[in-house]
Amino acid sequence: MTCSDVRRVLPGIVDGEAGADFQAHLKDCPACSELVGDLRLIASEAGKLAEADEPPARVWVGIANQLRAEGIIRESNADPARPVLVPAPARRWKAWWLAPVAAAILAAGSYQLAHYKQSAPAPQEARQTATQPPAPTQQAVESKVESAIESKKDAAQMAGKASSPVNPTARVAENHNPPVRAMAKKSEPAEDEDTVAATGQNLQAETSLPPSAPASADDEQFLSEVSQRAPGMRLTFENQLRAVNAEIRETQEYIKRHPGDVDARQHLMEAYQQKAMLYQLALDRVQ
Amino acid sequence: MESIPRSKAMTAVLAACLVSVAVAETKKEYRYSVGANPVVSVETQYGGISVKPGDDNEVWVVATRQSDKTEVDDQQIGDRIEIVSHLFEGADQQSGRIDYEVRVPSNATLSLRSSTGPLSVERLHGDLSVEGTDAAVDIRDVSNGHVHVNTMRGPVTLTNIRNGHVEIASITGNIAMKSVTGPLVKANSGAGKISYDGDFGTGGEYKFTTHSGNIVAIVPAGTSADFSAHSMLGKVQHDFPLQPRHSRETFQPGSAFFGTVGKADSAVVLRSFSGRIRLKQH
Amino acid sequence: MPGLPFVNWYNESSSMPHLNPVAAGKGNLTDPKQRVTEAEAIERAKQGDEAAFEILYNLHKRRVYSLCLRMVSNPTQAEDLAQEAFLQLFRKIGTFRGESAFSTWLHRMTVNVVLMQLRKKGLPVVSLEETLETEDETPRKEFGADDAKLSGSIERMHLKRAIDKLPPGYKTVFVLHDVEGFEHNEIADIVGCSIGNSKSQLHKARLKLRDYLKSMRAEKAKTG
Numbered sequence: 001m002t003c004s005d006v007r008r009v010l011p012g013i014v015d016g017e018a019g020a021d022f023q024a025h026l027k028d029c030p031a032c033s034e035l036v037g038d039l040r041l042i043a044s045e046a047g048k049l050a051e052a053d054e055p056p057a058r059v060w061v062g063i064a065n066q067l068r069a070e071g072i073i074r075e076s077n078a079d080p081a082r083p084v085l086v087p088a089p090a091r092r093w094k095a096w097w098l099a100p101v102a103a104a105i106l107a108a109g110s111y112q113l114a115h116y117k118q119s120a121p122a123p124q125e126a127r128q129t130a131t132q133p134p135a136p137t138q139q140a141v142e143s144k145v146e147s148a149i150e151s152k153k154d155a156a157q158m159a160g161k162a163s164s165p166v167n168p169t170a171r172v173a174e175n176h177n178p179p180v181r182a183m184a185k186k187s188e189p190a191e192d193e194d195t196v197a198a199t200g201q202n203l204q205a206e207t208s209l210p211p212s213a214p215a216s217a218d219d220e221q222f223l224s225e226v227s228q229r230a231p232g233m234r235l236t237f238e239n240q241l242r243a244v245n246a247e248i249r250e251t252q253e254y255i256k257r258h259p260g261d262v263d264a265r266q267h268l269m270e271a272y273q274q275k276a277m278l279y280q281l282a283l284d285r286v287q
Numbered sequence: 288m289e290s291i292p293r294s295k296a297m298t299a300v301l302a303a304c305l306v307s308v309a310v311a312e313t314k315k316e317y318r319y320s321v322g323a324n325p326v327v328s329v330e331t332q333y334g335g336i337s338v339k340p341g342d343d344n345e346v347w348v349v350a351t352r353q354s355d356k357t358e359v360d361d362q363q364i365g366d367r368i369e370i371v372s373h374l375f376e377g378a379d380q381q382s383g384r385i386d387y388e389v390r391v392p393s394n395a396t397l398s399l400r401s402s403t404g405p406l407s408v409e410r411l412h413g414d415l416s417v418e419g420t421d422a423a424v425d426i427r428d429v430s431n432g433h434v435h436v437n438t439m440r441g442p443v444t445l446t447n448i449r450n451g452h453v454e455i456a457s458i459t460g461n462i463a464m465k466s467v468t469g470p471l472v473k474a475n476s477g478a479g480k481i482s483y484d485g486d487f488g489t490g491g492e493y494k495f496t497t498h499s500g501n502i503v504a505i506v507p508a509g510t511s512a513d514f515s516a517h518s519m520l521g522k523v524q525h526d527f528p529l530q531p532r533h534s535r536e537t538f539q540p541g542s543a544f545f546g547t548v549g550k551a552d553s554a555v556v557l558r559s560f561s562g563r564i565r566l567k568q569h
Numbered sequence: 570m571p572g573l574p575f576v577n578w579y580n581e582s583s584s585m586p587h588l589n590p591v592a593a594g595k596g597n598l599t600d601p602k603q604r605v606t607e608a609e610a611i612e613r614a615k616q617g618d619e620a621a622f623e624i625l626y627n628l629h630k631r632r633v634y635s636l637c638l639r640m641v642s643n644p645t646q647a648e649d650l651a652q653e654a655f656l657q658l659f660r661k662i663g664t665f666r667g668e669s670a671f672s673t674w675l676h677r678m679t680v681n682v683v684l685m686q687l688r689k690k691g692l693p694v695v696s697l698e699e700t701l702e703t704e705d706e707t708p709r710k711e712f713g714a715d716d717a718k719l720s721g722s723i724e725r726m727h728l729k730r731a732i733d734k735l736p737p738g739y740k741t742v743f744v745l746h747d748v749e750g751f752e753h754n755e756i757a758d759i760v761g762c763s764i765g766n767s768k769s770q771l772h773k774a775r776l777k778l779r780d781y782l783k784s785m786r787a788e789k790a791k792t793g
Contacts, residue, residue, distance in 0.1 A: 011772040038719045039775045042782070045723045046732070046747035053635035056561055058499035059652050060626055061459050061478035065440070066656055067622065074617030232380070233402075235620060236421070240439055240458050247477055247498040251560060254519060262536075263517055267560045270496055274458050274477050281420055281439050284400060522645060563645060 001025040006032045014039045057246045064239070105218075105276045219245070226282055233282075240278055247271040315359065317348040322366045324413075327391050328398040331372035333384040335405045335422075338397060341390025348389050354382035404441060442479070461500070476500050480562075487512045487553040494556045501563040504555070508568065511549030516557040516564045518542055523557075525566035607671060614662050622659055629672060630655075632749050633679050639744040640683045642733040650686060654679040669758060676751070677759045680741060687737055719782060731781035735774055742767055743774035 006013065006022055006029075013022055013036055026033045067073040219241055227234045251268040258264055319325075327346055329336050341347050346368050350359045356378035360371045372385040380403065391397065394413045399406050404422020408415055414433040417424050422441040426434060430449035440459040451469035455462050461479040464472070468488030474481050474495045481495045483504040489511065495502050501521075506512070513532065516523050522541055529546025544566075557564045607628060613621030633654055637647035658678050665674065732740060732748075741760060745751045746767070751759065753767040760767070 011768055014772075014775070035779075038779050041719060041723060042728070042775050042778050043747045045725070045728055046743070047750065049639065049725070049729065049732075050631065050635040050748050050750075053631055053638055055630055055634040055648055055651055056499055058478045058562065059630070059634070059648050059655075060623065061499070062652050063626065063655050063659070064619065064622070065459065065461070065479070067619075067659055068440075070660070072617060072659060073619045073622060233420075236439070239619065239623070243459055243478055247560070251498075254560075261519075263558060264519060264560075267496075267498065267519065267558070270475060271477070271498060274456070274475075274498075277437060277456055278439065278458055281418070281437065284418060 003029060003032055006036075010036070010039070014043065057243060057250075061243060105272055105279065222279060222282065237278070237282055241275075244271065244275045244278055248275065312351060312353055314349055314351045317350070317359075317361055317370070319346040319348075319363050319368050320344060321346055321368070321392065321395075324394065324396065325366040325368065325392060326396045326398075327368045327370075327389065329370045329387050329389060330398075330400040331385050331387065332374060332401070333380050333403050334372065334386045334401060335403075335407075336387045336389065336399050336401055337406075338389040338391060338399065338408045338411070340393040340410045343392045346389070346391050346395070348387060351386045351388075353384045354378070356382045357385050359385060440479075486510045487555055489552045491553045492556075493553060494558070496556075496558045497562045498560045499562050500559070501565070502557050502559055503565045503567065504557065505567045505569060506548075509549065511552040512555045513547045513551040513553070514555050514557070514566060515545050516543060516566065518559040518562060518564050520561035521559055521563045523564040527566075527568040608667070611662065611665060611671060614659070615665075625659075625671075626655060629675055632672070633675065636676065636679050636744055636749055637683055639729075639732055639748055640737070640740060641686065642729070646686070650682050651679070654682045657682065670755075673755055673758050676745070676749075677761075680745075680760055684737065684741070719779070719786070723782060727782055727785045728778070731778045731785065734781055735777060739770055739774035739777060742770040743778070746771050747775075 001022060001024065003025075006025055009022070011017075013026075026036060064073065223234060223238055223241070226237045248268065248271045251264060251271050255261065255264045255268060321344055325346055327338075329338075329348070348361075348368075348370060350370070350372075352359070356375045358373050358375070360373050362369050370387065372383075374383040384403075391411070393411050395411065396414045397408065397411065398416045399408070400418045401422045402420040404419045405425065406417055406419050406422050407425040407427075408417065408429065409426070410428045412429070412431045415426065415429065415435065417426070417434075417436045418438070419441040420439045422438060424436050424438060424441055424443045425446075426436070426444070426448065427446040429447075429451065432451060434445070434448060434451050434453045434455075436443050436445075436455045436457075438457045438460045440457065442461045443455050443457060443463070445453065445455070445462075445464045445467050447465070448467040448469065451467070451472070453467060453469055453472040453474075455474040455476075457476045457479050459478040460476060462474045462476050462481045464474065464482065465484045467483070467485055468491060470491050472491060472493045474483075475497070477498045477500065479497070479500045481497055481500060481502045483493075483495065483502075486507055487493055487510060493512075495504075502516075514525070514529060515534070516525070517538060519542070523543055524541070525544055525546075527548075529544065529548055532545045532547055534543070534545045557566070607625070610621040610624040610628075614625060630651070634647060634651040637650040637654070638644060641647055641650065654675070658675050665671065732743065735743060742756055745756045745759060746753070753764045753771075756762075756767045757764045762770075
């Protein structure tokens, strides 16, 4: 058995297909042994490269958007045997709980931003600094979250009560949720958003504020509500919720690695605002 | 009894079908007299809403229903008009559809909501609030008002919006702006693209943010703006020279740029978490 | 992180699992006990079911993206190519009759999309049917290669760079086999060559990579 013999059947040896005849030669020939070892190593290391490759969420979003635009994805029509909607008087108010949950999401988002603060805020762009109002106190944020939680309890009790004639221009959330109102109304939205952001940036890291209810339970309840009221929309909202949660998670993980990054915290706040907007859209649409 | 000749029977069946179709789709017109600053709200679960300017002092609405499983609930309180689609049991996306054509005084305050859309508004000067889940939103030739748009994944297109206070938010919908200027223009999309084609006006603040969607701004020569762009994980580039401007923070190469063009009249902030940002010249 | 427990604002079970639970016939995503097979997802996707498309996407996204990334070495471009490959596939899903494995079909489309992109950029794309070299298979020696042994370890960054240097024909087969784990008969199906050709291209790719890696190691040793 010579080196030329080995080289002739090298692919088979590397992939373990060749017979044992060549083993003896490899034992005695460092050059061939090294060659075979190197090629096997290259093959095995290459296999590990794929493990870390994961496309970002926007790839799927782009695909889904395009398929929808081309009519390839078709929304399922509601089962005609099953009522899609209930008569007007009851339809809006059963989802009252969504509004304070949306408020709790935003408020707890501010709270979370406080946890990421490891040092004094990095210097900001002059314009952004100039537009921010003075930060509210820690107590103000605590009471905001607690009142949101209380509002949720109240809303649950209020569910099912008959409503006064619907006024579409006034959001149901208005009475409970100034930050979400800021998303939808024209009245000083910029200030409200900046206030929420400023809140997160200026609180001290140490706080005894109790966390609000786990979001996963809220997400499940949210989807369950949508399923009951408008089952045809469930899939849509679930996909959107998944996208928004992925954004939140992604940003949180980034902030864990870069706790002093002001821009990252702003992105996290926006992701929470997106989630609150999704809840709000469901509140307005679920009937 | 003689059997009906086949051709006559077919004709009768065909006529019956046409009549039933005509009956299924019904149009109804509503007219309201209003004063100087009317507030008009139209809401429909399924269906499009199209709003154009009409006569002063009158709001005119035509509602087209697809079946008798729906009704239009309207009320007028002073200068406030509210129109809401109601769906009865058994209504679905087809049978529950009501489309609205609306004419309002050009300074009317408008609030529109639809799940499926499309929603379109043109040539008005009042404040607009538009909300759609999947609805495509198209707003054009609007000036001097507040423009607020929220969609879940419906695409938003704004064209020729002047002197506006504009705020657009979408979760995964694309936002396209062409010739949109004003004291404040904010656009945010989670995963959708934001594109801007225009000169950023004079003296306004523009802020476009996405999570993973890409941001593209195409500007003409003669633009006067201060640009600040940063993507945490995506690539950032500009295709024409900017006067560099100092930023107090430091960023990875290729992830940010700061600079001015012209007299830097307007402030433009472009931010993305992982999307690409590109500034191009016409 | 100081202070109170981290509040998770996302629901793990709804965060893009590899296989979404779909109750058969109802499109209900809530029952984790009922799962669909790929074949069922394909049938649903033919009906325009978004959840089914997403299942198929999640099943294959890593491999498709990885293939694109290894071929073009640019994450942004790889994302665009992966998106295009899935879009082309999903547009034609109505024509899929199961003659070949779905993944084979998808990866064939991906390879075509990538090679088309490389052609657009003016890069030479060697036909995979050609046997490129008539010389013997002894690898060419590059300067200093004798002194630089791989010694049982390869830096990931070096390997990525070396793969990037491979000619497209070699790169395609190497990525499909060693990175993505396809067998030669599958590769032959995907790229439209013979099994023998696939084996030969793979071997040459590995030899070339060994040369590149040894050069890189030698360079590194020189510069310290």
